[in-house]
Structure formats: C-alpha cells, structure tokens
Amino acid sequence: MVKICCIGAGYVGGPTMAVIALKCPDIEVAVVDISVPRINAWNSDQLPIYEPGLDDVVKQCRGKNLFFSTDVEKHVREADIVFVSVNTPTKTRGLGAGKAADLTYWESAARMIADVSVSDKIVVEKSTVPVKTAEAIEKILTHNSKGIKFQILSNPEFLAEGTAIKDLFNPDRVLIGGRETPEGFKAVQTLKDVYAHWVPEGQIITTNLWSAELSKLAANAFLAQRISSVNAMSALCEATGADVTQVSYAVGTDSRIGPKFLNSSVGFGGSCFQKDILNLVYICECNGLPEVAEYWKQVIKINDYQKSRFVNRVVSSMFNSVSNKKIAVLGFAFKKDTGDTRETPAIDVCKGLLEDKARLSIYDPQVTEEQIQRDLSMNKFDWDHPLHLQPMSPTTVKQVSVTWDAYEATKDAHGICIMTEWDEFKNLDFQKIFDNMQKPAFVFDGRNIMNLQKLREIGFIVYSIGKPLDAWLKDMPAVA
Numbered sequence: 116m117v118k119i120c121c122i123g124a125g126y127v128g129g130p131t132m133a134v135i136a137l138k139c140p141d142i143e144v145a146v147v148d149i150s151v152p153r154i155n156a157w158n159s160d161q162l163p164i165y166e167p168g169l170d171d172v173v174k175q176c177r178g179k180n181l182f183f184s185t186d187v188e189k190h191v192r193e194a195d196i197v198f199v200s201v202n203t204p205t206k207t208r209g210l211g212a213g214k215a216a217d218l219t220y221w222e223s224a225a226r227m228i229a230d231v232s233v234s235d236k237i238v239v240e241k242s243t244v245p246v247k248t249a250e251a252i253e254k255i256l257t258h259n260s261k262g263i264k265f266q267i268l269s270n271p272e273f274l275a276e277g278t279a280i281k282d283l284f285n286p287d288r289v290l291i292g293g294r295e296t297p298e299g300f301k302a303v304q305t306l307k308d309v310y311a312h313w314v315p316e317g318q319i320i321t322t323n324l325w326s327a328e329l330s331k332l333a334a335n336a337f338l339a340q341r342i343s344s345v346n347a348m349s350a351l352c353e354a355t356g357a358d359v360t361q362v363s364y365a366v367g368t369d370s371r372i373g374p375k376f377l378n379s380s381v382g383f384g385g386s387c388f389q390k391d392i393l394n395l396v397y398i399c400e401c402n403g404l405p406e407v408a409e410y411w412k413q414v415i416k417i418n419d420y421q422k423s424r425f426v427n428r429v430v431s432s433m434f435n436s437v438s439n440k441k442i443a444v445l446g447f448a449f450k451k452d453t454g455d456t457r458e459t460p461a462i463d464v465c466k467g468l469l470e471d472k473a474r475l476s477i478y479d480p481q482v483t484e485e486q487i488q489r490d491l492s493m494n495k496f497d498w499d500h501p502l503h504l505q506p507m508s509p510t511t512v513k514q515v516s517v518t519w520d521a522y523e524a525t526k527d528a529h530g531i532c533i534m535t536e537w538d539e540f541k542n543l544d545f546q547k548i549f550d551n552m553q554k555p556a557f558v559f560d561g562r563n564i565m566n567l568q569k570l571r572e573i574g575f576i577v578y579s580i581g582k583p584l585d586a587w588l589k590d591m592p593a594v595a
Contacts, residue, residue: 117142119309120190122224123200124148124157124183126164126279126386126455127241127272132198133172134283136181138313145182145190157183165454165481168280188231195234196306198270199224200241205390207494214397216390218248225252229259237302240269243331243391249292249324266302268293269324271331276385277452289319292327332395336411339388341376343417349379349581350424359581360563379581381534381561382421382460384449389415389458421580422460425532426467428578429559432588433530438472441553443528445521446535446562447479447487454481460561461534462490465515468532475515478524480537484517491515522548530557536564549573555587 119135121128124146136144148154156163158177162170173181184190191197201220206212221244228238238256240249249267256265269292274282289310293303303321310319322330345363352359359379367374383389392411399408430437449459456462465475469491477487491512518524521540525531525548533540541564549556558570560579570577576587 117196117309118145118190118194119143119196119198120145120147120194121198121200121241122147122187122191123198123202123242124150124153124163125200125202126166126276127274128198128200129157129162129164130166130169130172130274130279131200131241131272131283133169133176133181134280135309136176136179137172139309140180142309143180143182144176145184145194147184147187147190149185149187151185154183154185165452166276166279167452172280188227191228192231192233194236196237196239196309197228198239198241199228200272203242203244203390205393211397214393214400216244216248216394216397218244218251221248221252222255225255226259228265229256229261229263232260232263232265235264237266237268237305239306240267240328241272243271243335243387243394244269244328247325248328264298266293266298267324268302268306269327270306271327273331273334276455277450284313286314286318289314290322290327290330291319292322292324292330295323332391332398335387335391336395336414338376339383339392339418340411340414342378342380342383342388343414343421345377345379346382346421346580347417349421352581353584356583357581358583362581379563380421380460380536381425381464381580382418384457384459384461385455386457389418419463422463423467425460425559425561425580426464428588429468429530429532429557430471432557432559432576432578436471437468437529439474440529441474441476441527442468443521443525443531444475444477445479445524445531445533445540446537447477447482447490448535451535451537454479454486456482456486456490459490459534464532464534464561465491469512469514473514476524476528477515477517478519478521479535480539487517488512488515522551526551527553528556529553530559532559532561533564534561536562540564541566545570545575546573549575 119142121132128146132144132146153163162173201224203216203218203221206215206217249269253267271290291303291306293299307319348362349359352362363377366372367377392415396408396411433440444461444465447459447461448454448456468475521543556575558575558577563579567577567579576585578588
C-alpha cells in the first residue's frame, strides 16, 4: 500500500489529503501537525476549518485510510510521498523584510525529513513557495541524506476557499513540476498516478520545477491584478456616475477577457494574493528587474487604496467623524463560505474606523470573537505563523463587541458596513434594522450585494462601491 504523509493540517493540507483519501482508497493518507488542538479538532465532530462539503469527505475516510496525528516523525518515516504544506510567512525583519518569504518552517521540515527517513522518498512542495525553493530543499536533503535518495516535486494548490472541495474534485488542472532527469520523470509519474484516480490525464500538466513554482505565484498575481483593475475603475465610476457592475459586465462579455474576478469590492484578501505578489516583487528585484517589480507592487497599492477609500467614505459621509458612533460590521471573513480571516479587508477597515474612535459591533456567521480580537490586535504578517508561535492576543480591543446575530449588531447603530458577501445578509429584514438604528441611518456596501433601491425606499443613505453616488454623498466628498 502506498503511504502518503502531509506535514501541515491547515486550509490546504487538510482538505487536499481528505480528497486524496476519498478518491484513492488503496492509499493510506496521514495528515500530521505539531499543534495538538488542531489535530484534536480534525479528529472531532467540529473540524478546525469551515468548508462546504469537507465534513462529509472527512467522515467517510477518517479511521479507514485517512488519519490525523501529532506523531510527525513516525508518519514521515513510513511514507513513500511526503507533502509539505507548512506556513511560508512574509519576513518581518532582515534581508527582504516585508516582501521575501520566510522559509524557516520549510527548512526545519526538510531537516526533519532527512533525519527520520530510512527509505527513499518523494518530497512534494504543496505550500506556495518562492521560485527556486526546491533547490534549497534539495541541498538540505542531499547533505543530510545518509545515502537515502530524495526527489523534490512542486505541486502547487489552486483551490479557492469556499469552493475547495468542488475545486479538488474537479480541478481546472493539476500542476506537477520535477527535475528533468530519469529519476525526476519517474517521481513525477508516481504523483501523476495518484491524481489519475479521478483527474483526467489531459488536466494533469507536467513542467520543470521552476516553472511549477513560478506558475503558482503568476496565477495569484494575475487574479489579484484583475480585482485591482476593476477596483481602480470603481473609483472612476463613482467620480463620473458610471456603474461599475455595468462596466465590468460589458468588459467581461469580451471573450478575450471573460467575466471572472471582475466584481468590484472593498478589496481582496486571503492568505495568498498579497503574500505571493510581495514575494514576486522581491524575486524580480533580486533578479535585477525593478520595472517588473514596480508593476506588480501597483496591484497591492490599489488594494490598499481601495480599503482606505472605503474608510474615508464612511467617515466623511457621517459628518466627518465616527467618534463614539456605533458602526455595525457585517462579515469579517475575507469571502463567503469560509471562516478564514487571513488578510481580510475587514481588518484594515475596522482598524481605520477604530483610529477615528468608532465603536464597532461585528457579526460573522463563521468567525469567533477570539479570532476577531486576535486579528485586530495582531501586527501585520504575524497571522501566517503557526498559532502557537503567534503572539498571544494582547488586551482585547475595548471598542469592539462581537455578536452572533445581525439584528443585535445593528441595533442603535449609526451605520452598517457590509464586509463579506454572505448570502444571509441579502435576506435580512432591513425595515426592522432601520427602525432600530440611529438616524440618519447609513449602509456602506463593500461587496455590492444589496438592493440599493429597496434600501433607499426604506430610508437608508446608501454607499455601494463603484455605483452612482447618493445625493447625500455627493455633497460630502471622500478626501484621502
């Protein structure tokens, strides 16, 4: 029986290995992590991450050919294929601080694999890593190998949170990069055979190692670029009276462009986009390509601009001050159908409002109060370290309360900020909400999901990104 071990039981490792176990009943899959609470959660009825369909997949396989364990060394020793899906945070100090990926966790994983291995292994990069990481990993493994042979493959994950199980069942493509040597080709074929259990052969792409590593960074950069492009247009739409939804629809019907990732919003979030672009910027700079680096930097600048523009709009609309005003924040996750808050635009928007002394009441159906408080009190980039290495949450932010009900969050509020496109927000009783709010009552739709006409008929003053401005707002320009 082929044995697979995955180091790292997070958003990539857990769901990916669960689907491999389901689709390959003849393969034994172990997911290992040094975090005891995380592994306990994977072995319980309350999984550590929320993802539609994940519960069913895990429960079908757990205890049969899918195991979650903290005994990292045992499962690595026994495995034929070791996936590494550990954190690759952005460096906060030293060379490349603020841009380069910190490969500390990768390096310690590689050293541990070399230490405990007693048989040849295929080591698969699953987490997003800078191009040429495989070379560094190879050096660590070969210098510590004790005669054991290792083949390094790059197999980046392209799933989207919120649709991860669907994406894993029916991927656009599976990308496998390896060394162009007889041993490298053989290792690529071994991994290809795993995916071939359910992915058509034509959708399994093989490349050299560096192309696979760079393809992941490039894909995320292109997607983020589309969001920043439409968000840049949203500012122009507000200034001219155009409607960004109509503009993006018209643009998206061009078959050369297509409609995906053209929804304007308060900004992109998630664990990959910003981190991967910063990484790309650093790699370009290191390779003497400052103009290319500058080009990609702009994608992040527009994203930051969009978030600060949203905060400015909220403050300027409400008589240039939100000091001591209650603002309801609906949604904290970076997108619907996930509890993930990594790099969520809600963090920067909330921090911007808190700087102006607002009182925030936050509701998200999948994010805990502990997580929200942790996010609002954490330094940038700290989120990407394993939980036990993150700074313990300092004193909770006193101006923030977290509720488990949208009506409670909006009661007596002066304004509502919609930060996540959860379906339930579209179906709230906004007449009831309006009746229980301070007047004038404001709605700031950061996701363009609300029926603006209906809200205005109720009596709300409404701002929606990239939409023609309410007469009230035209008189109060958002100044940076």
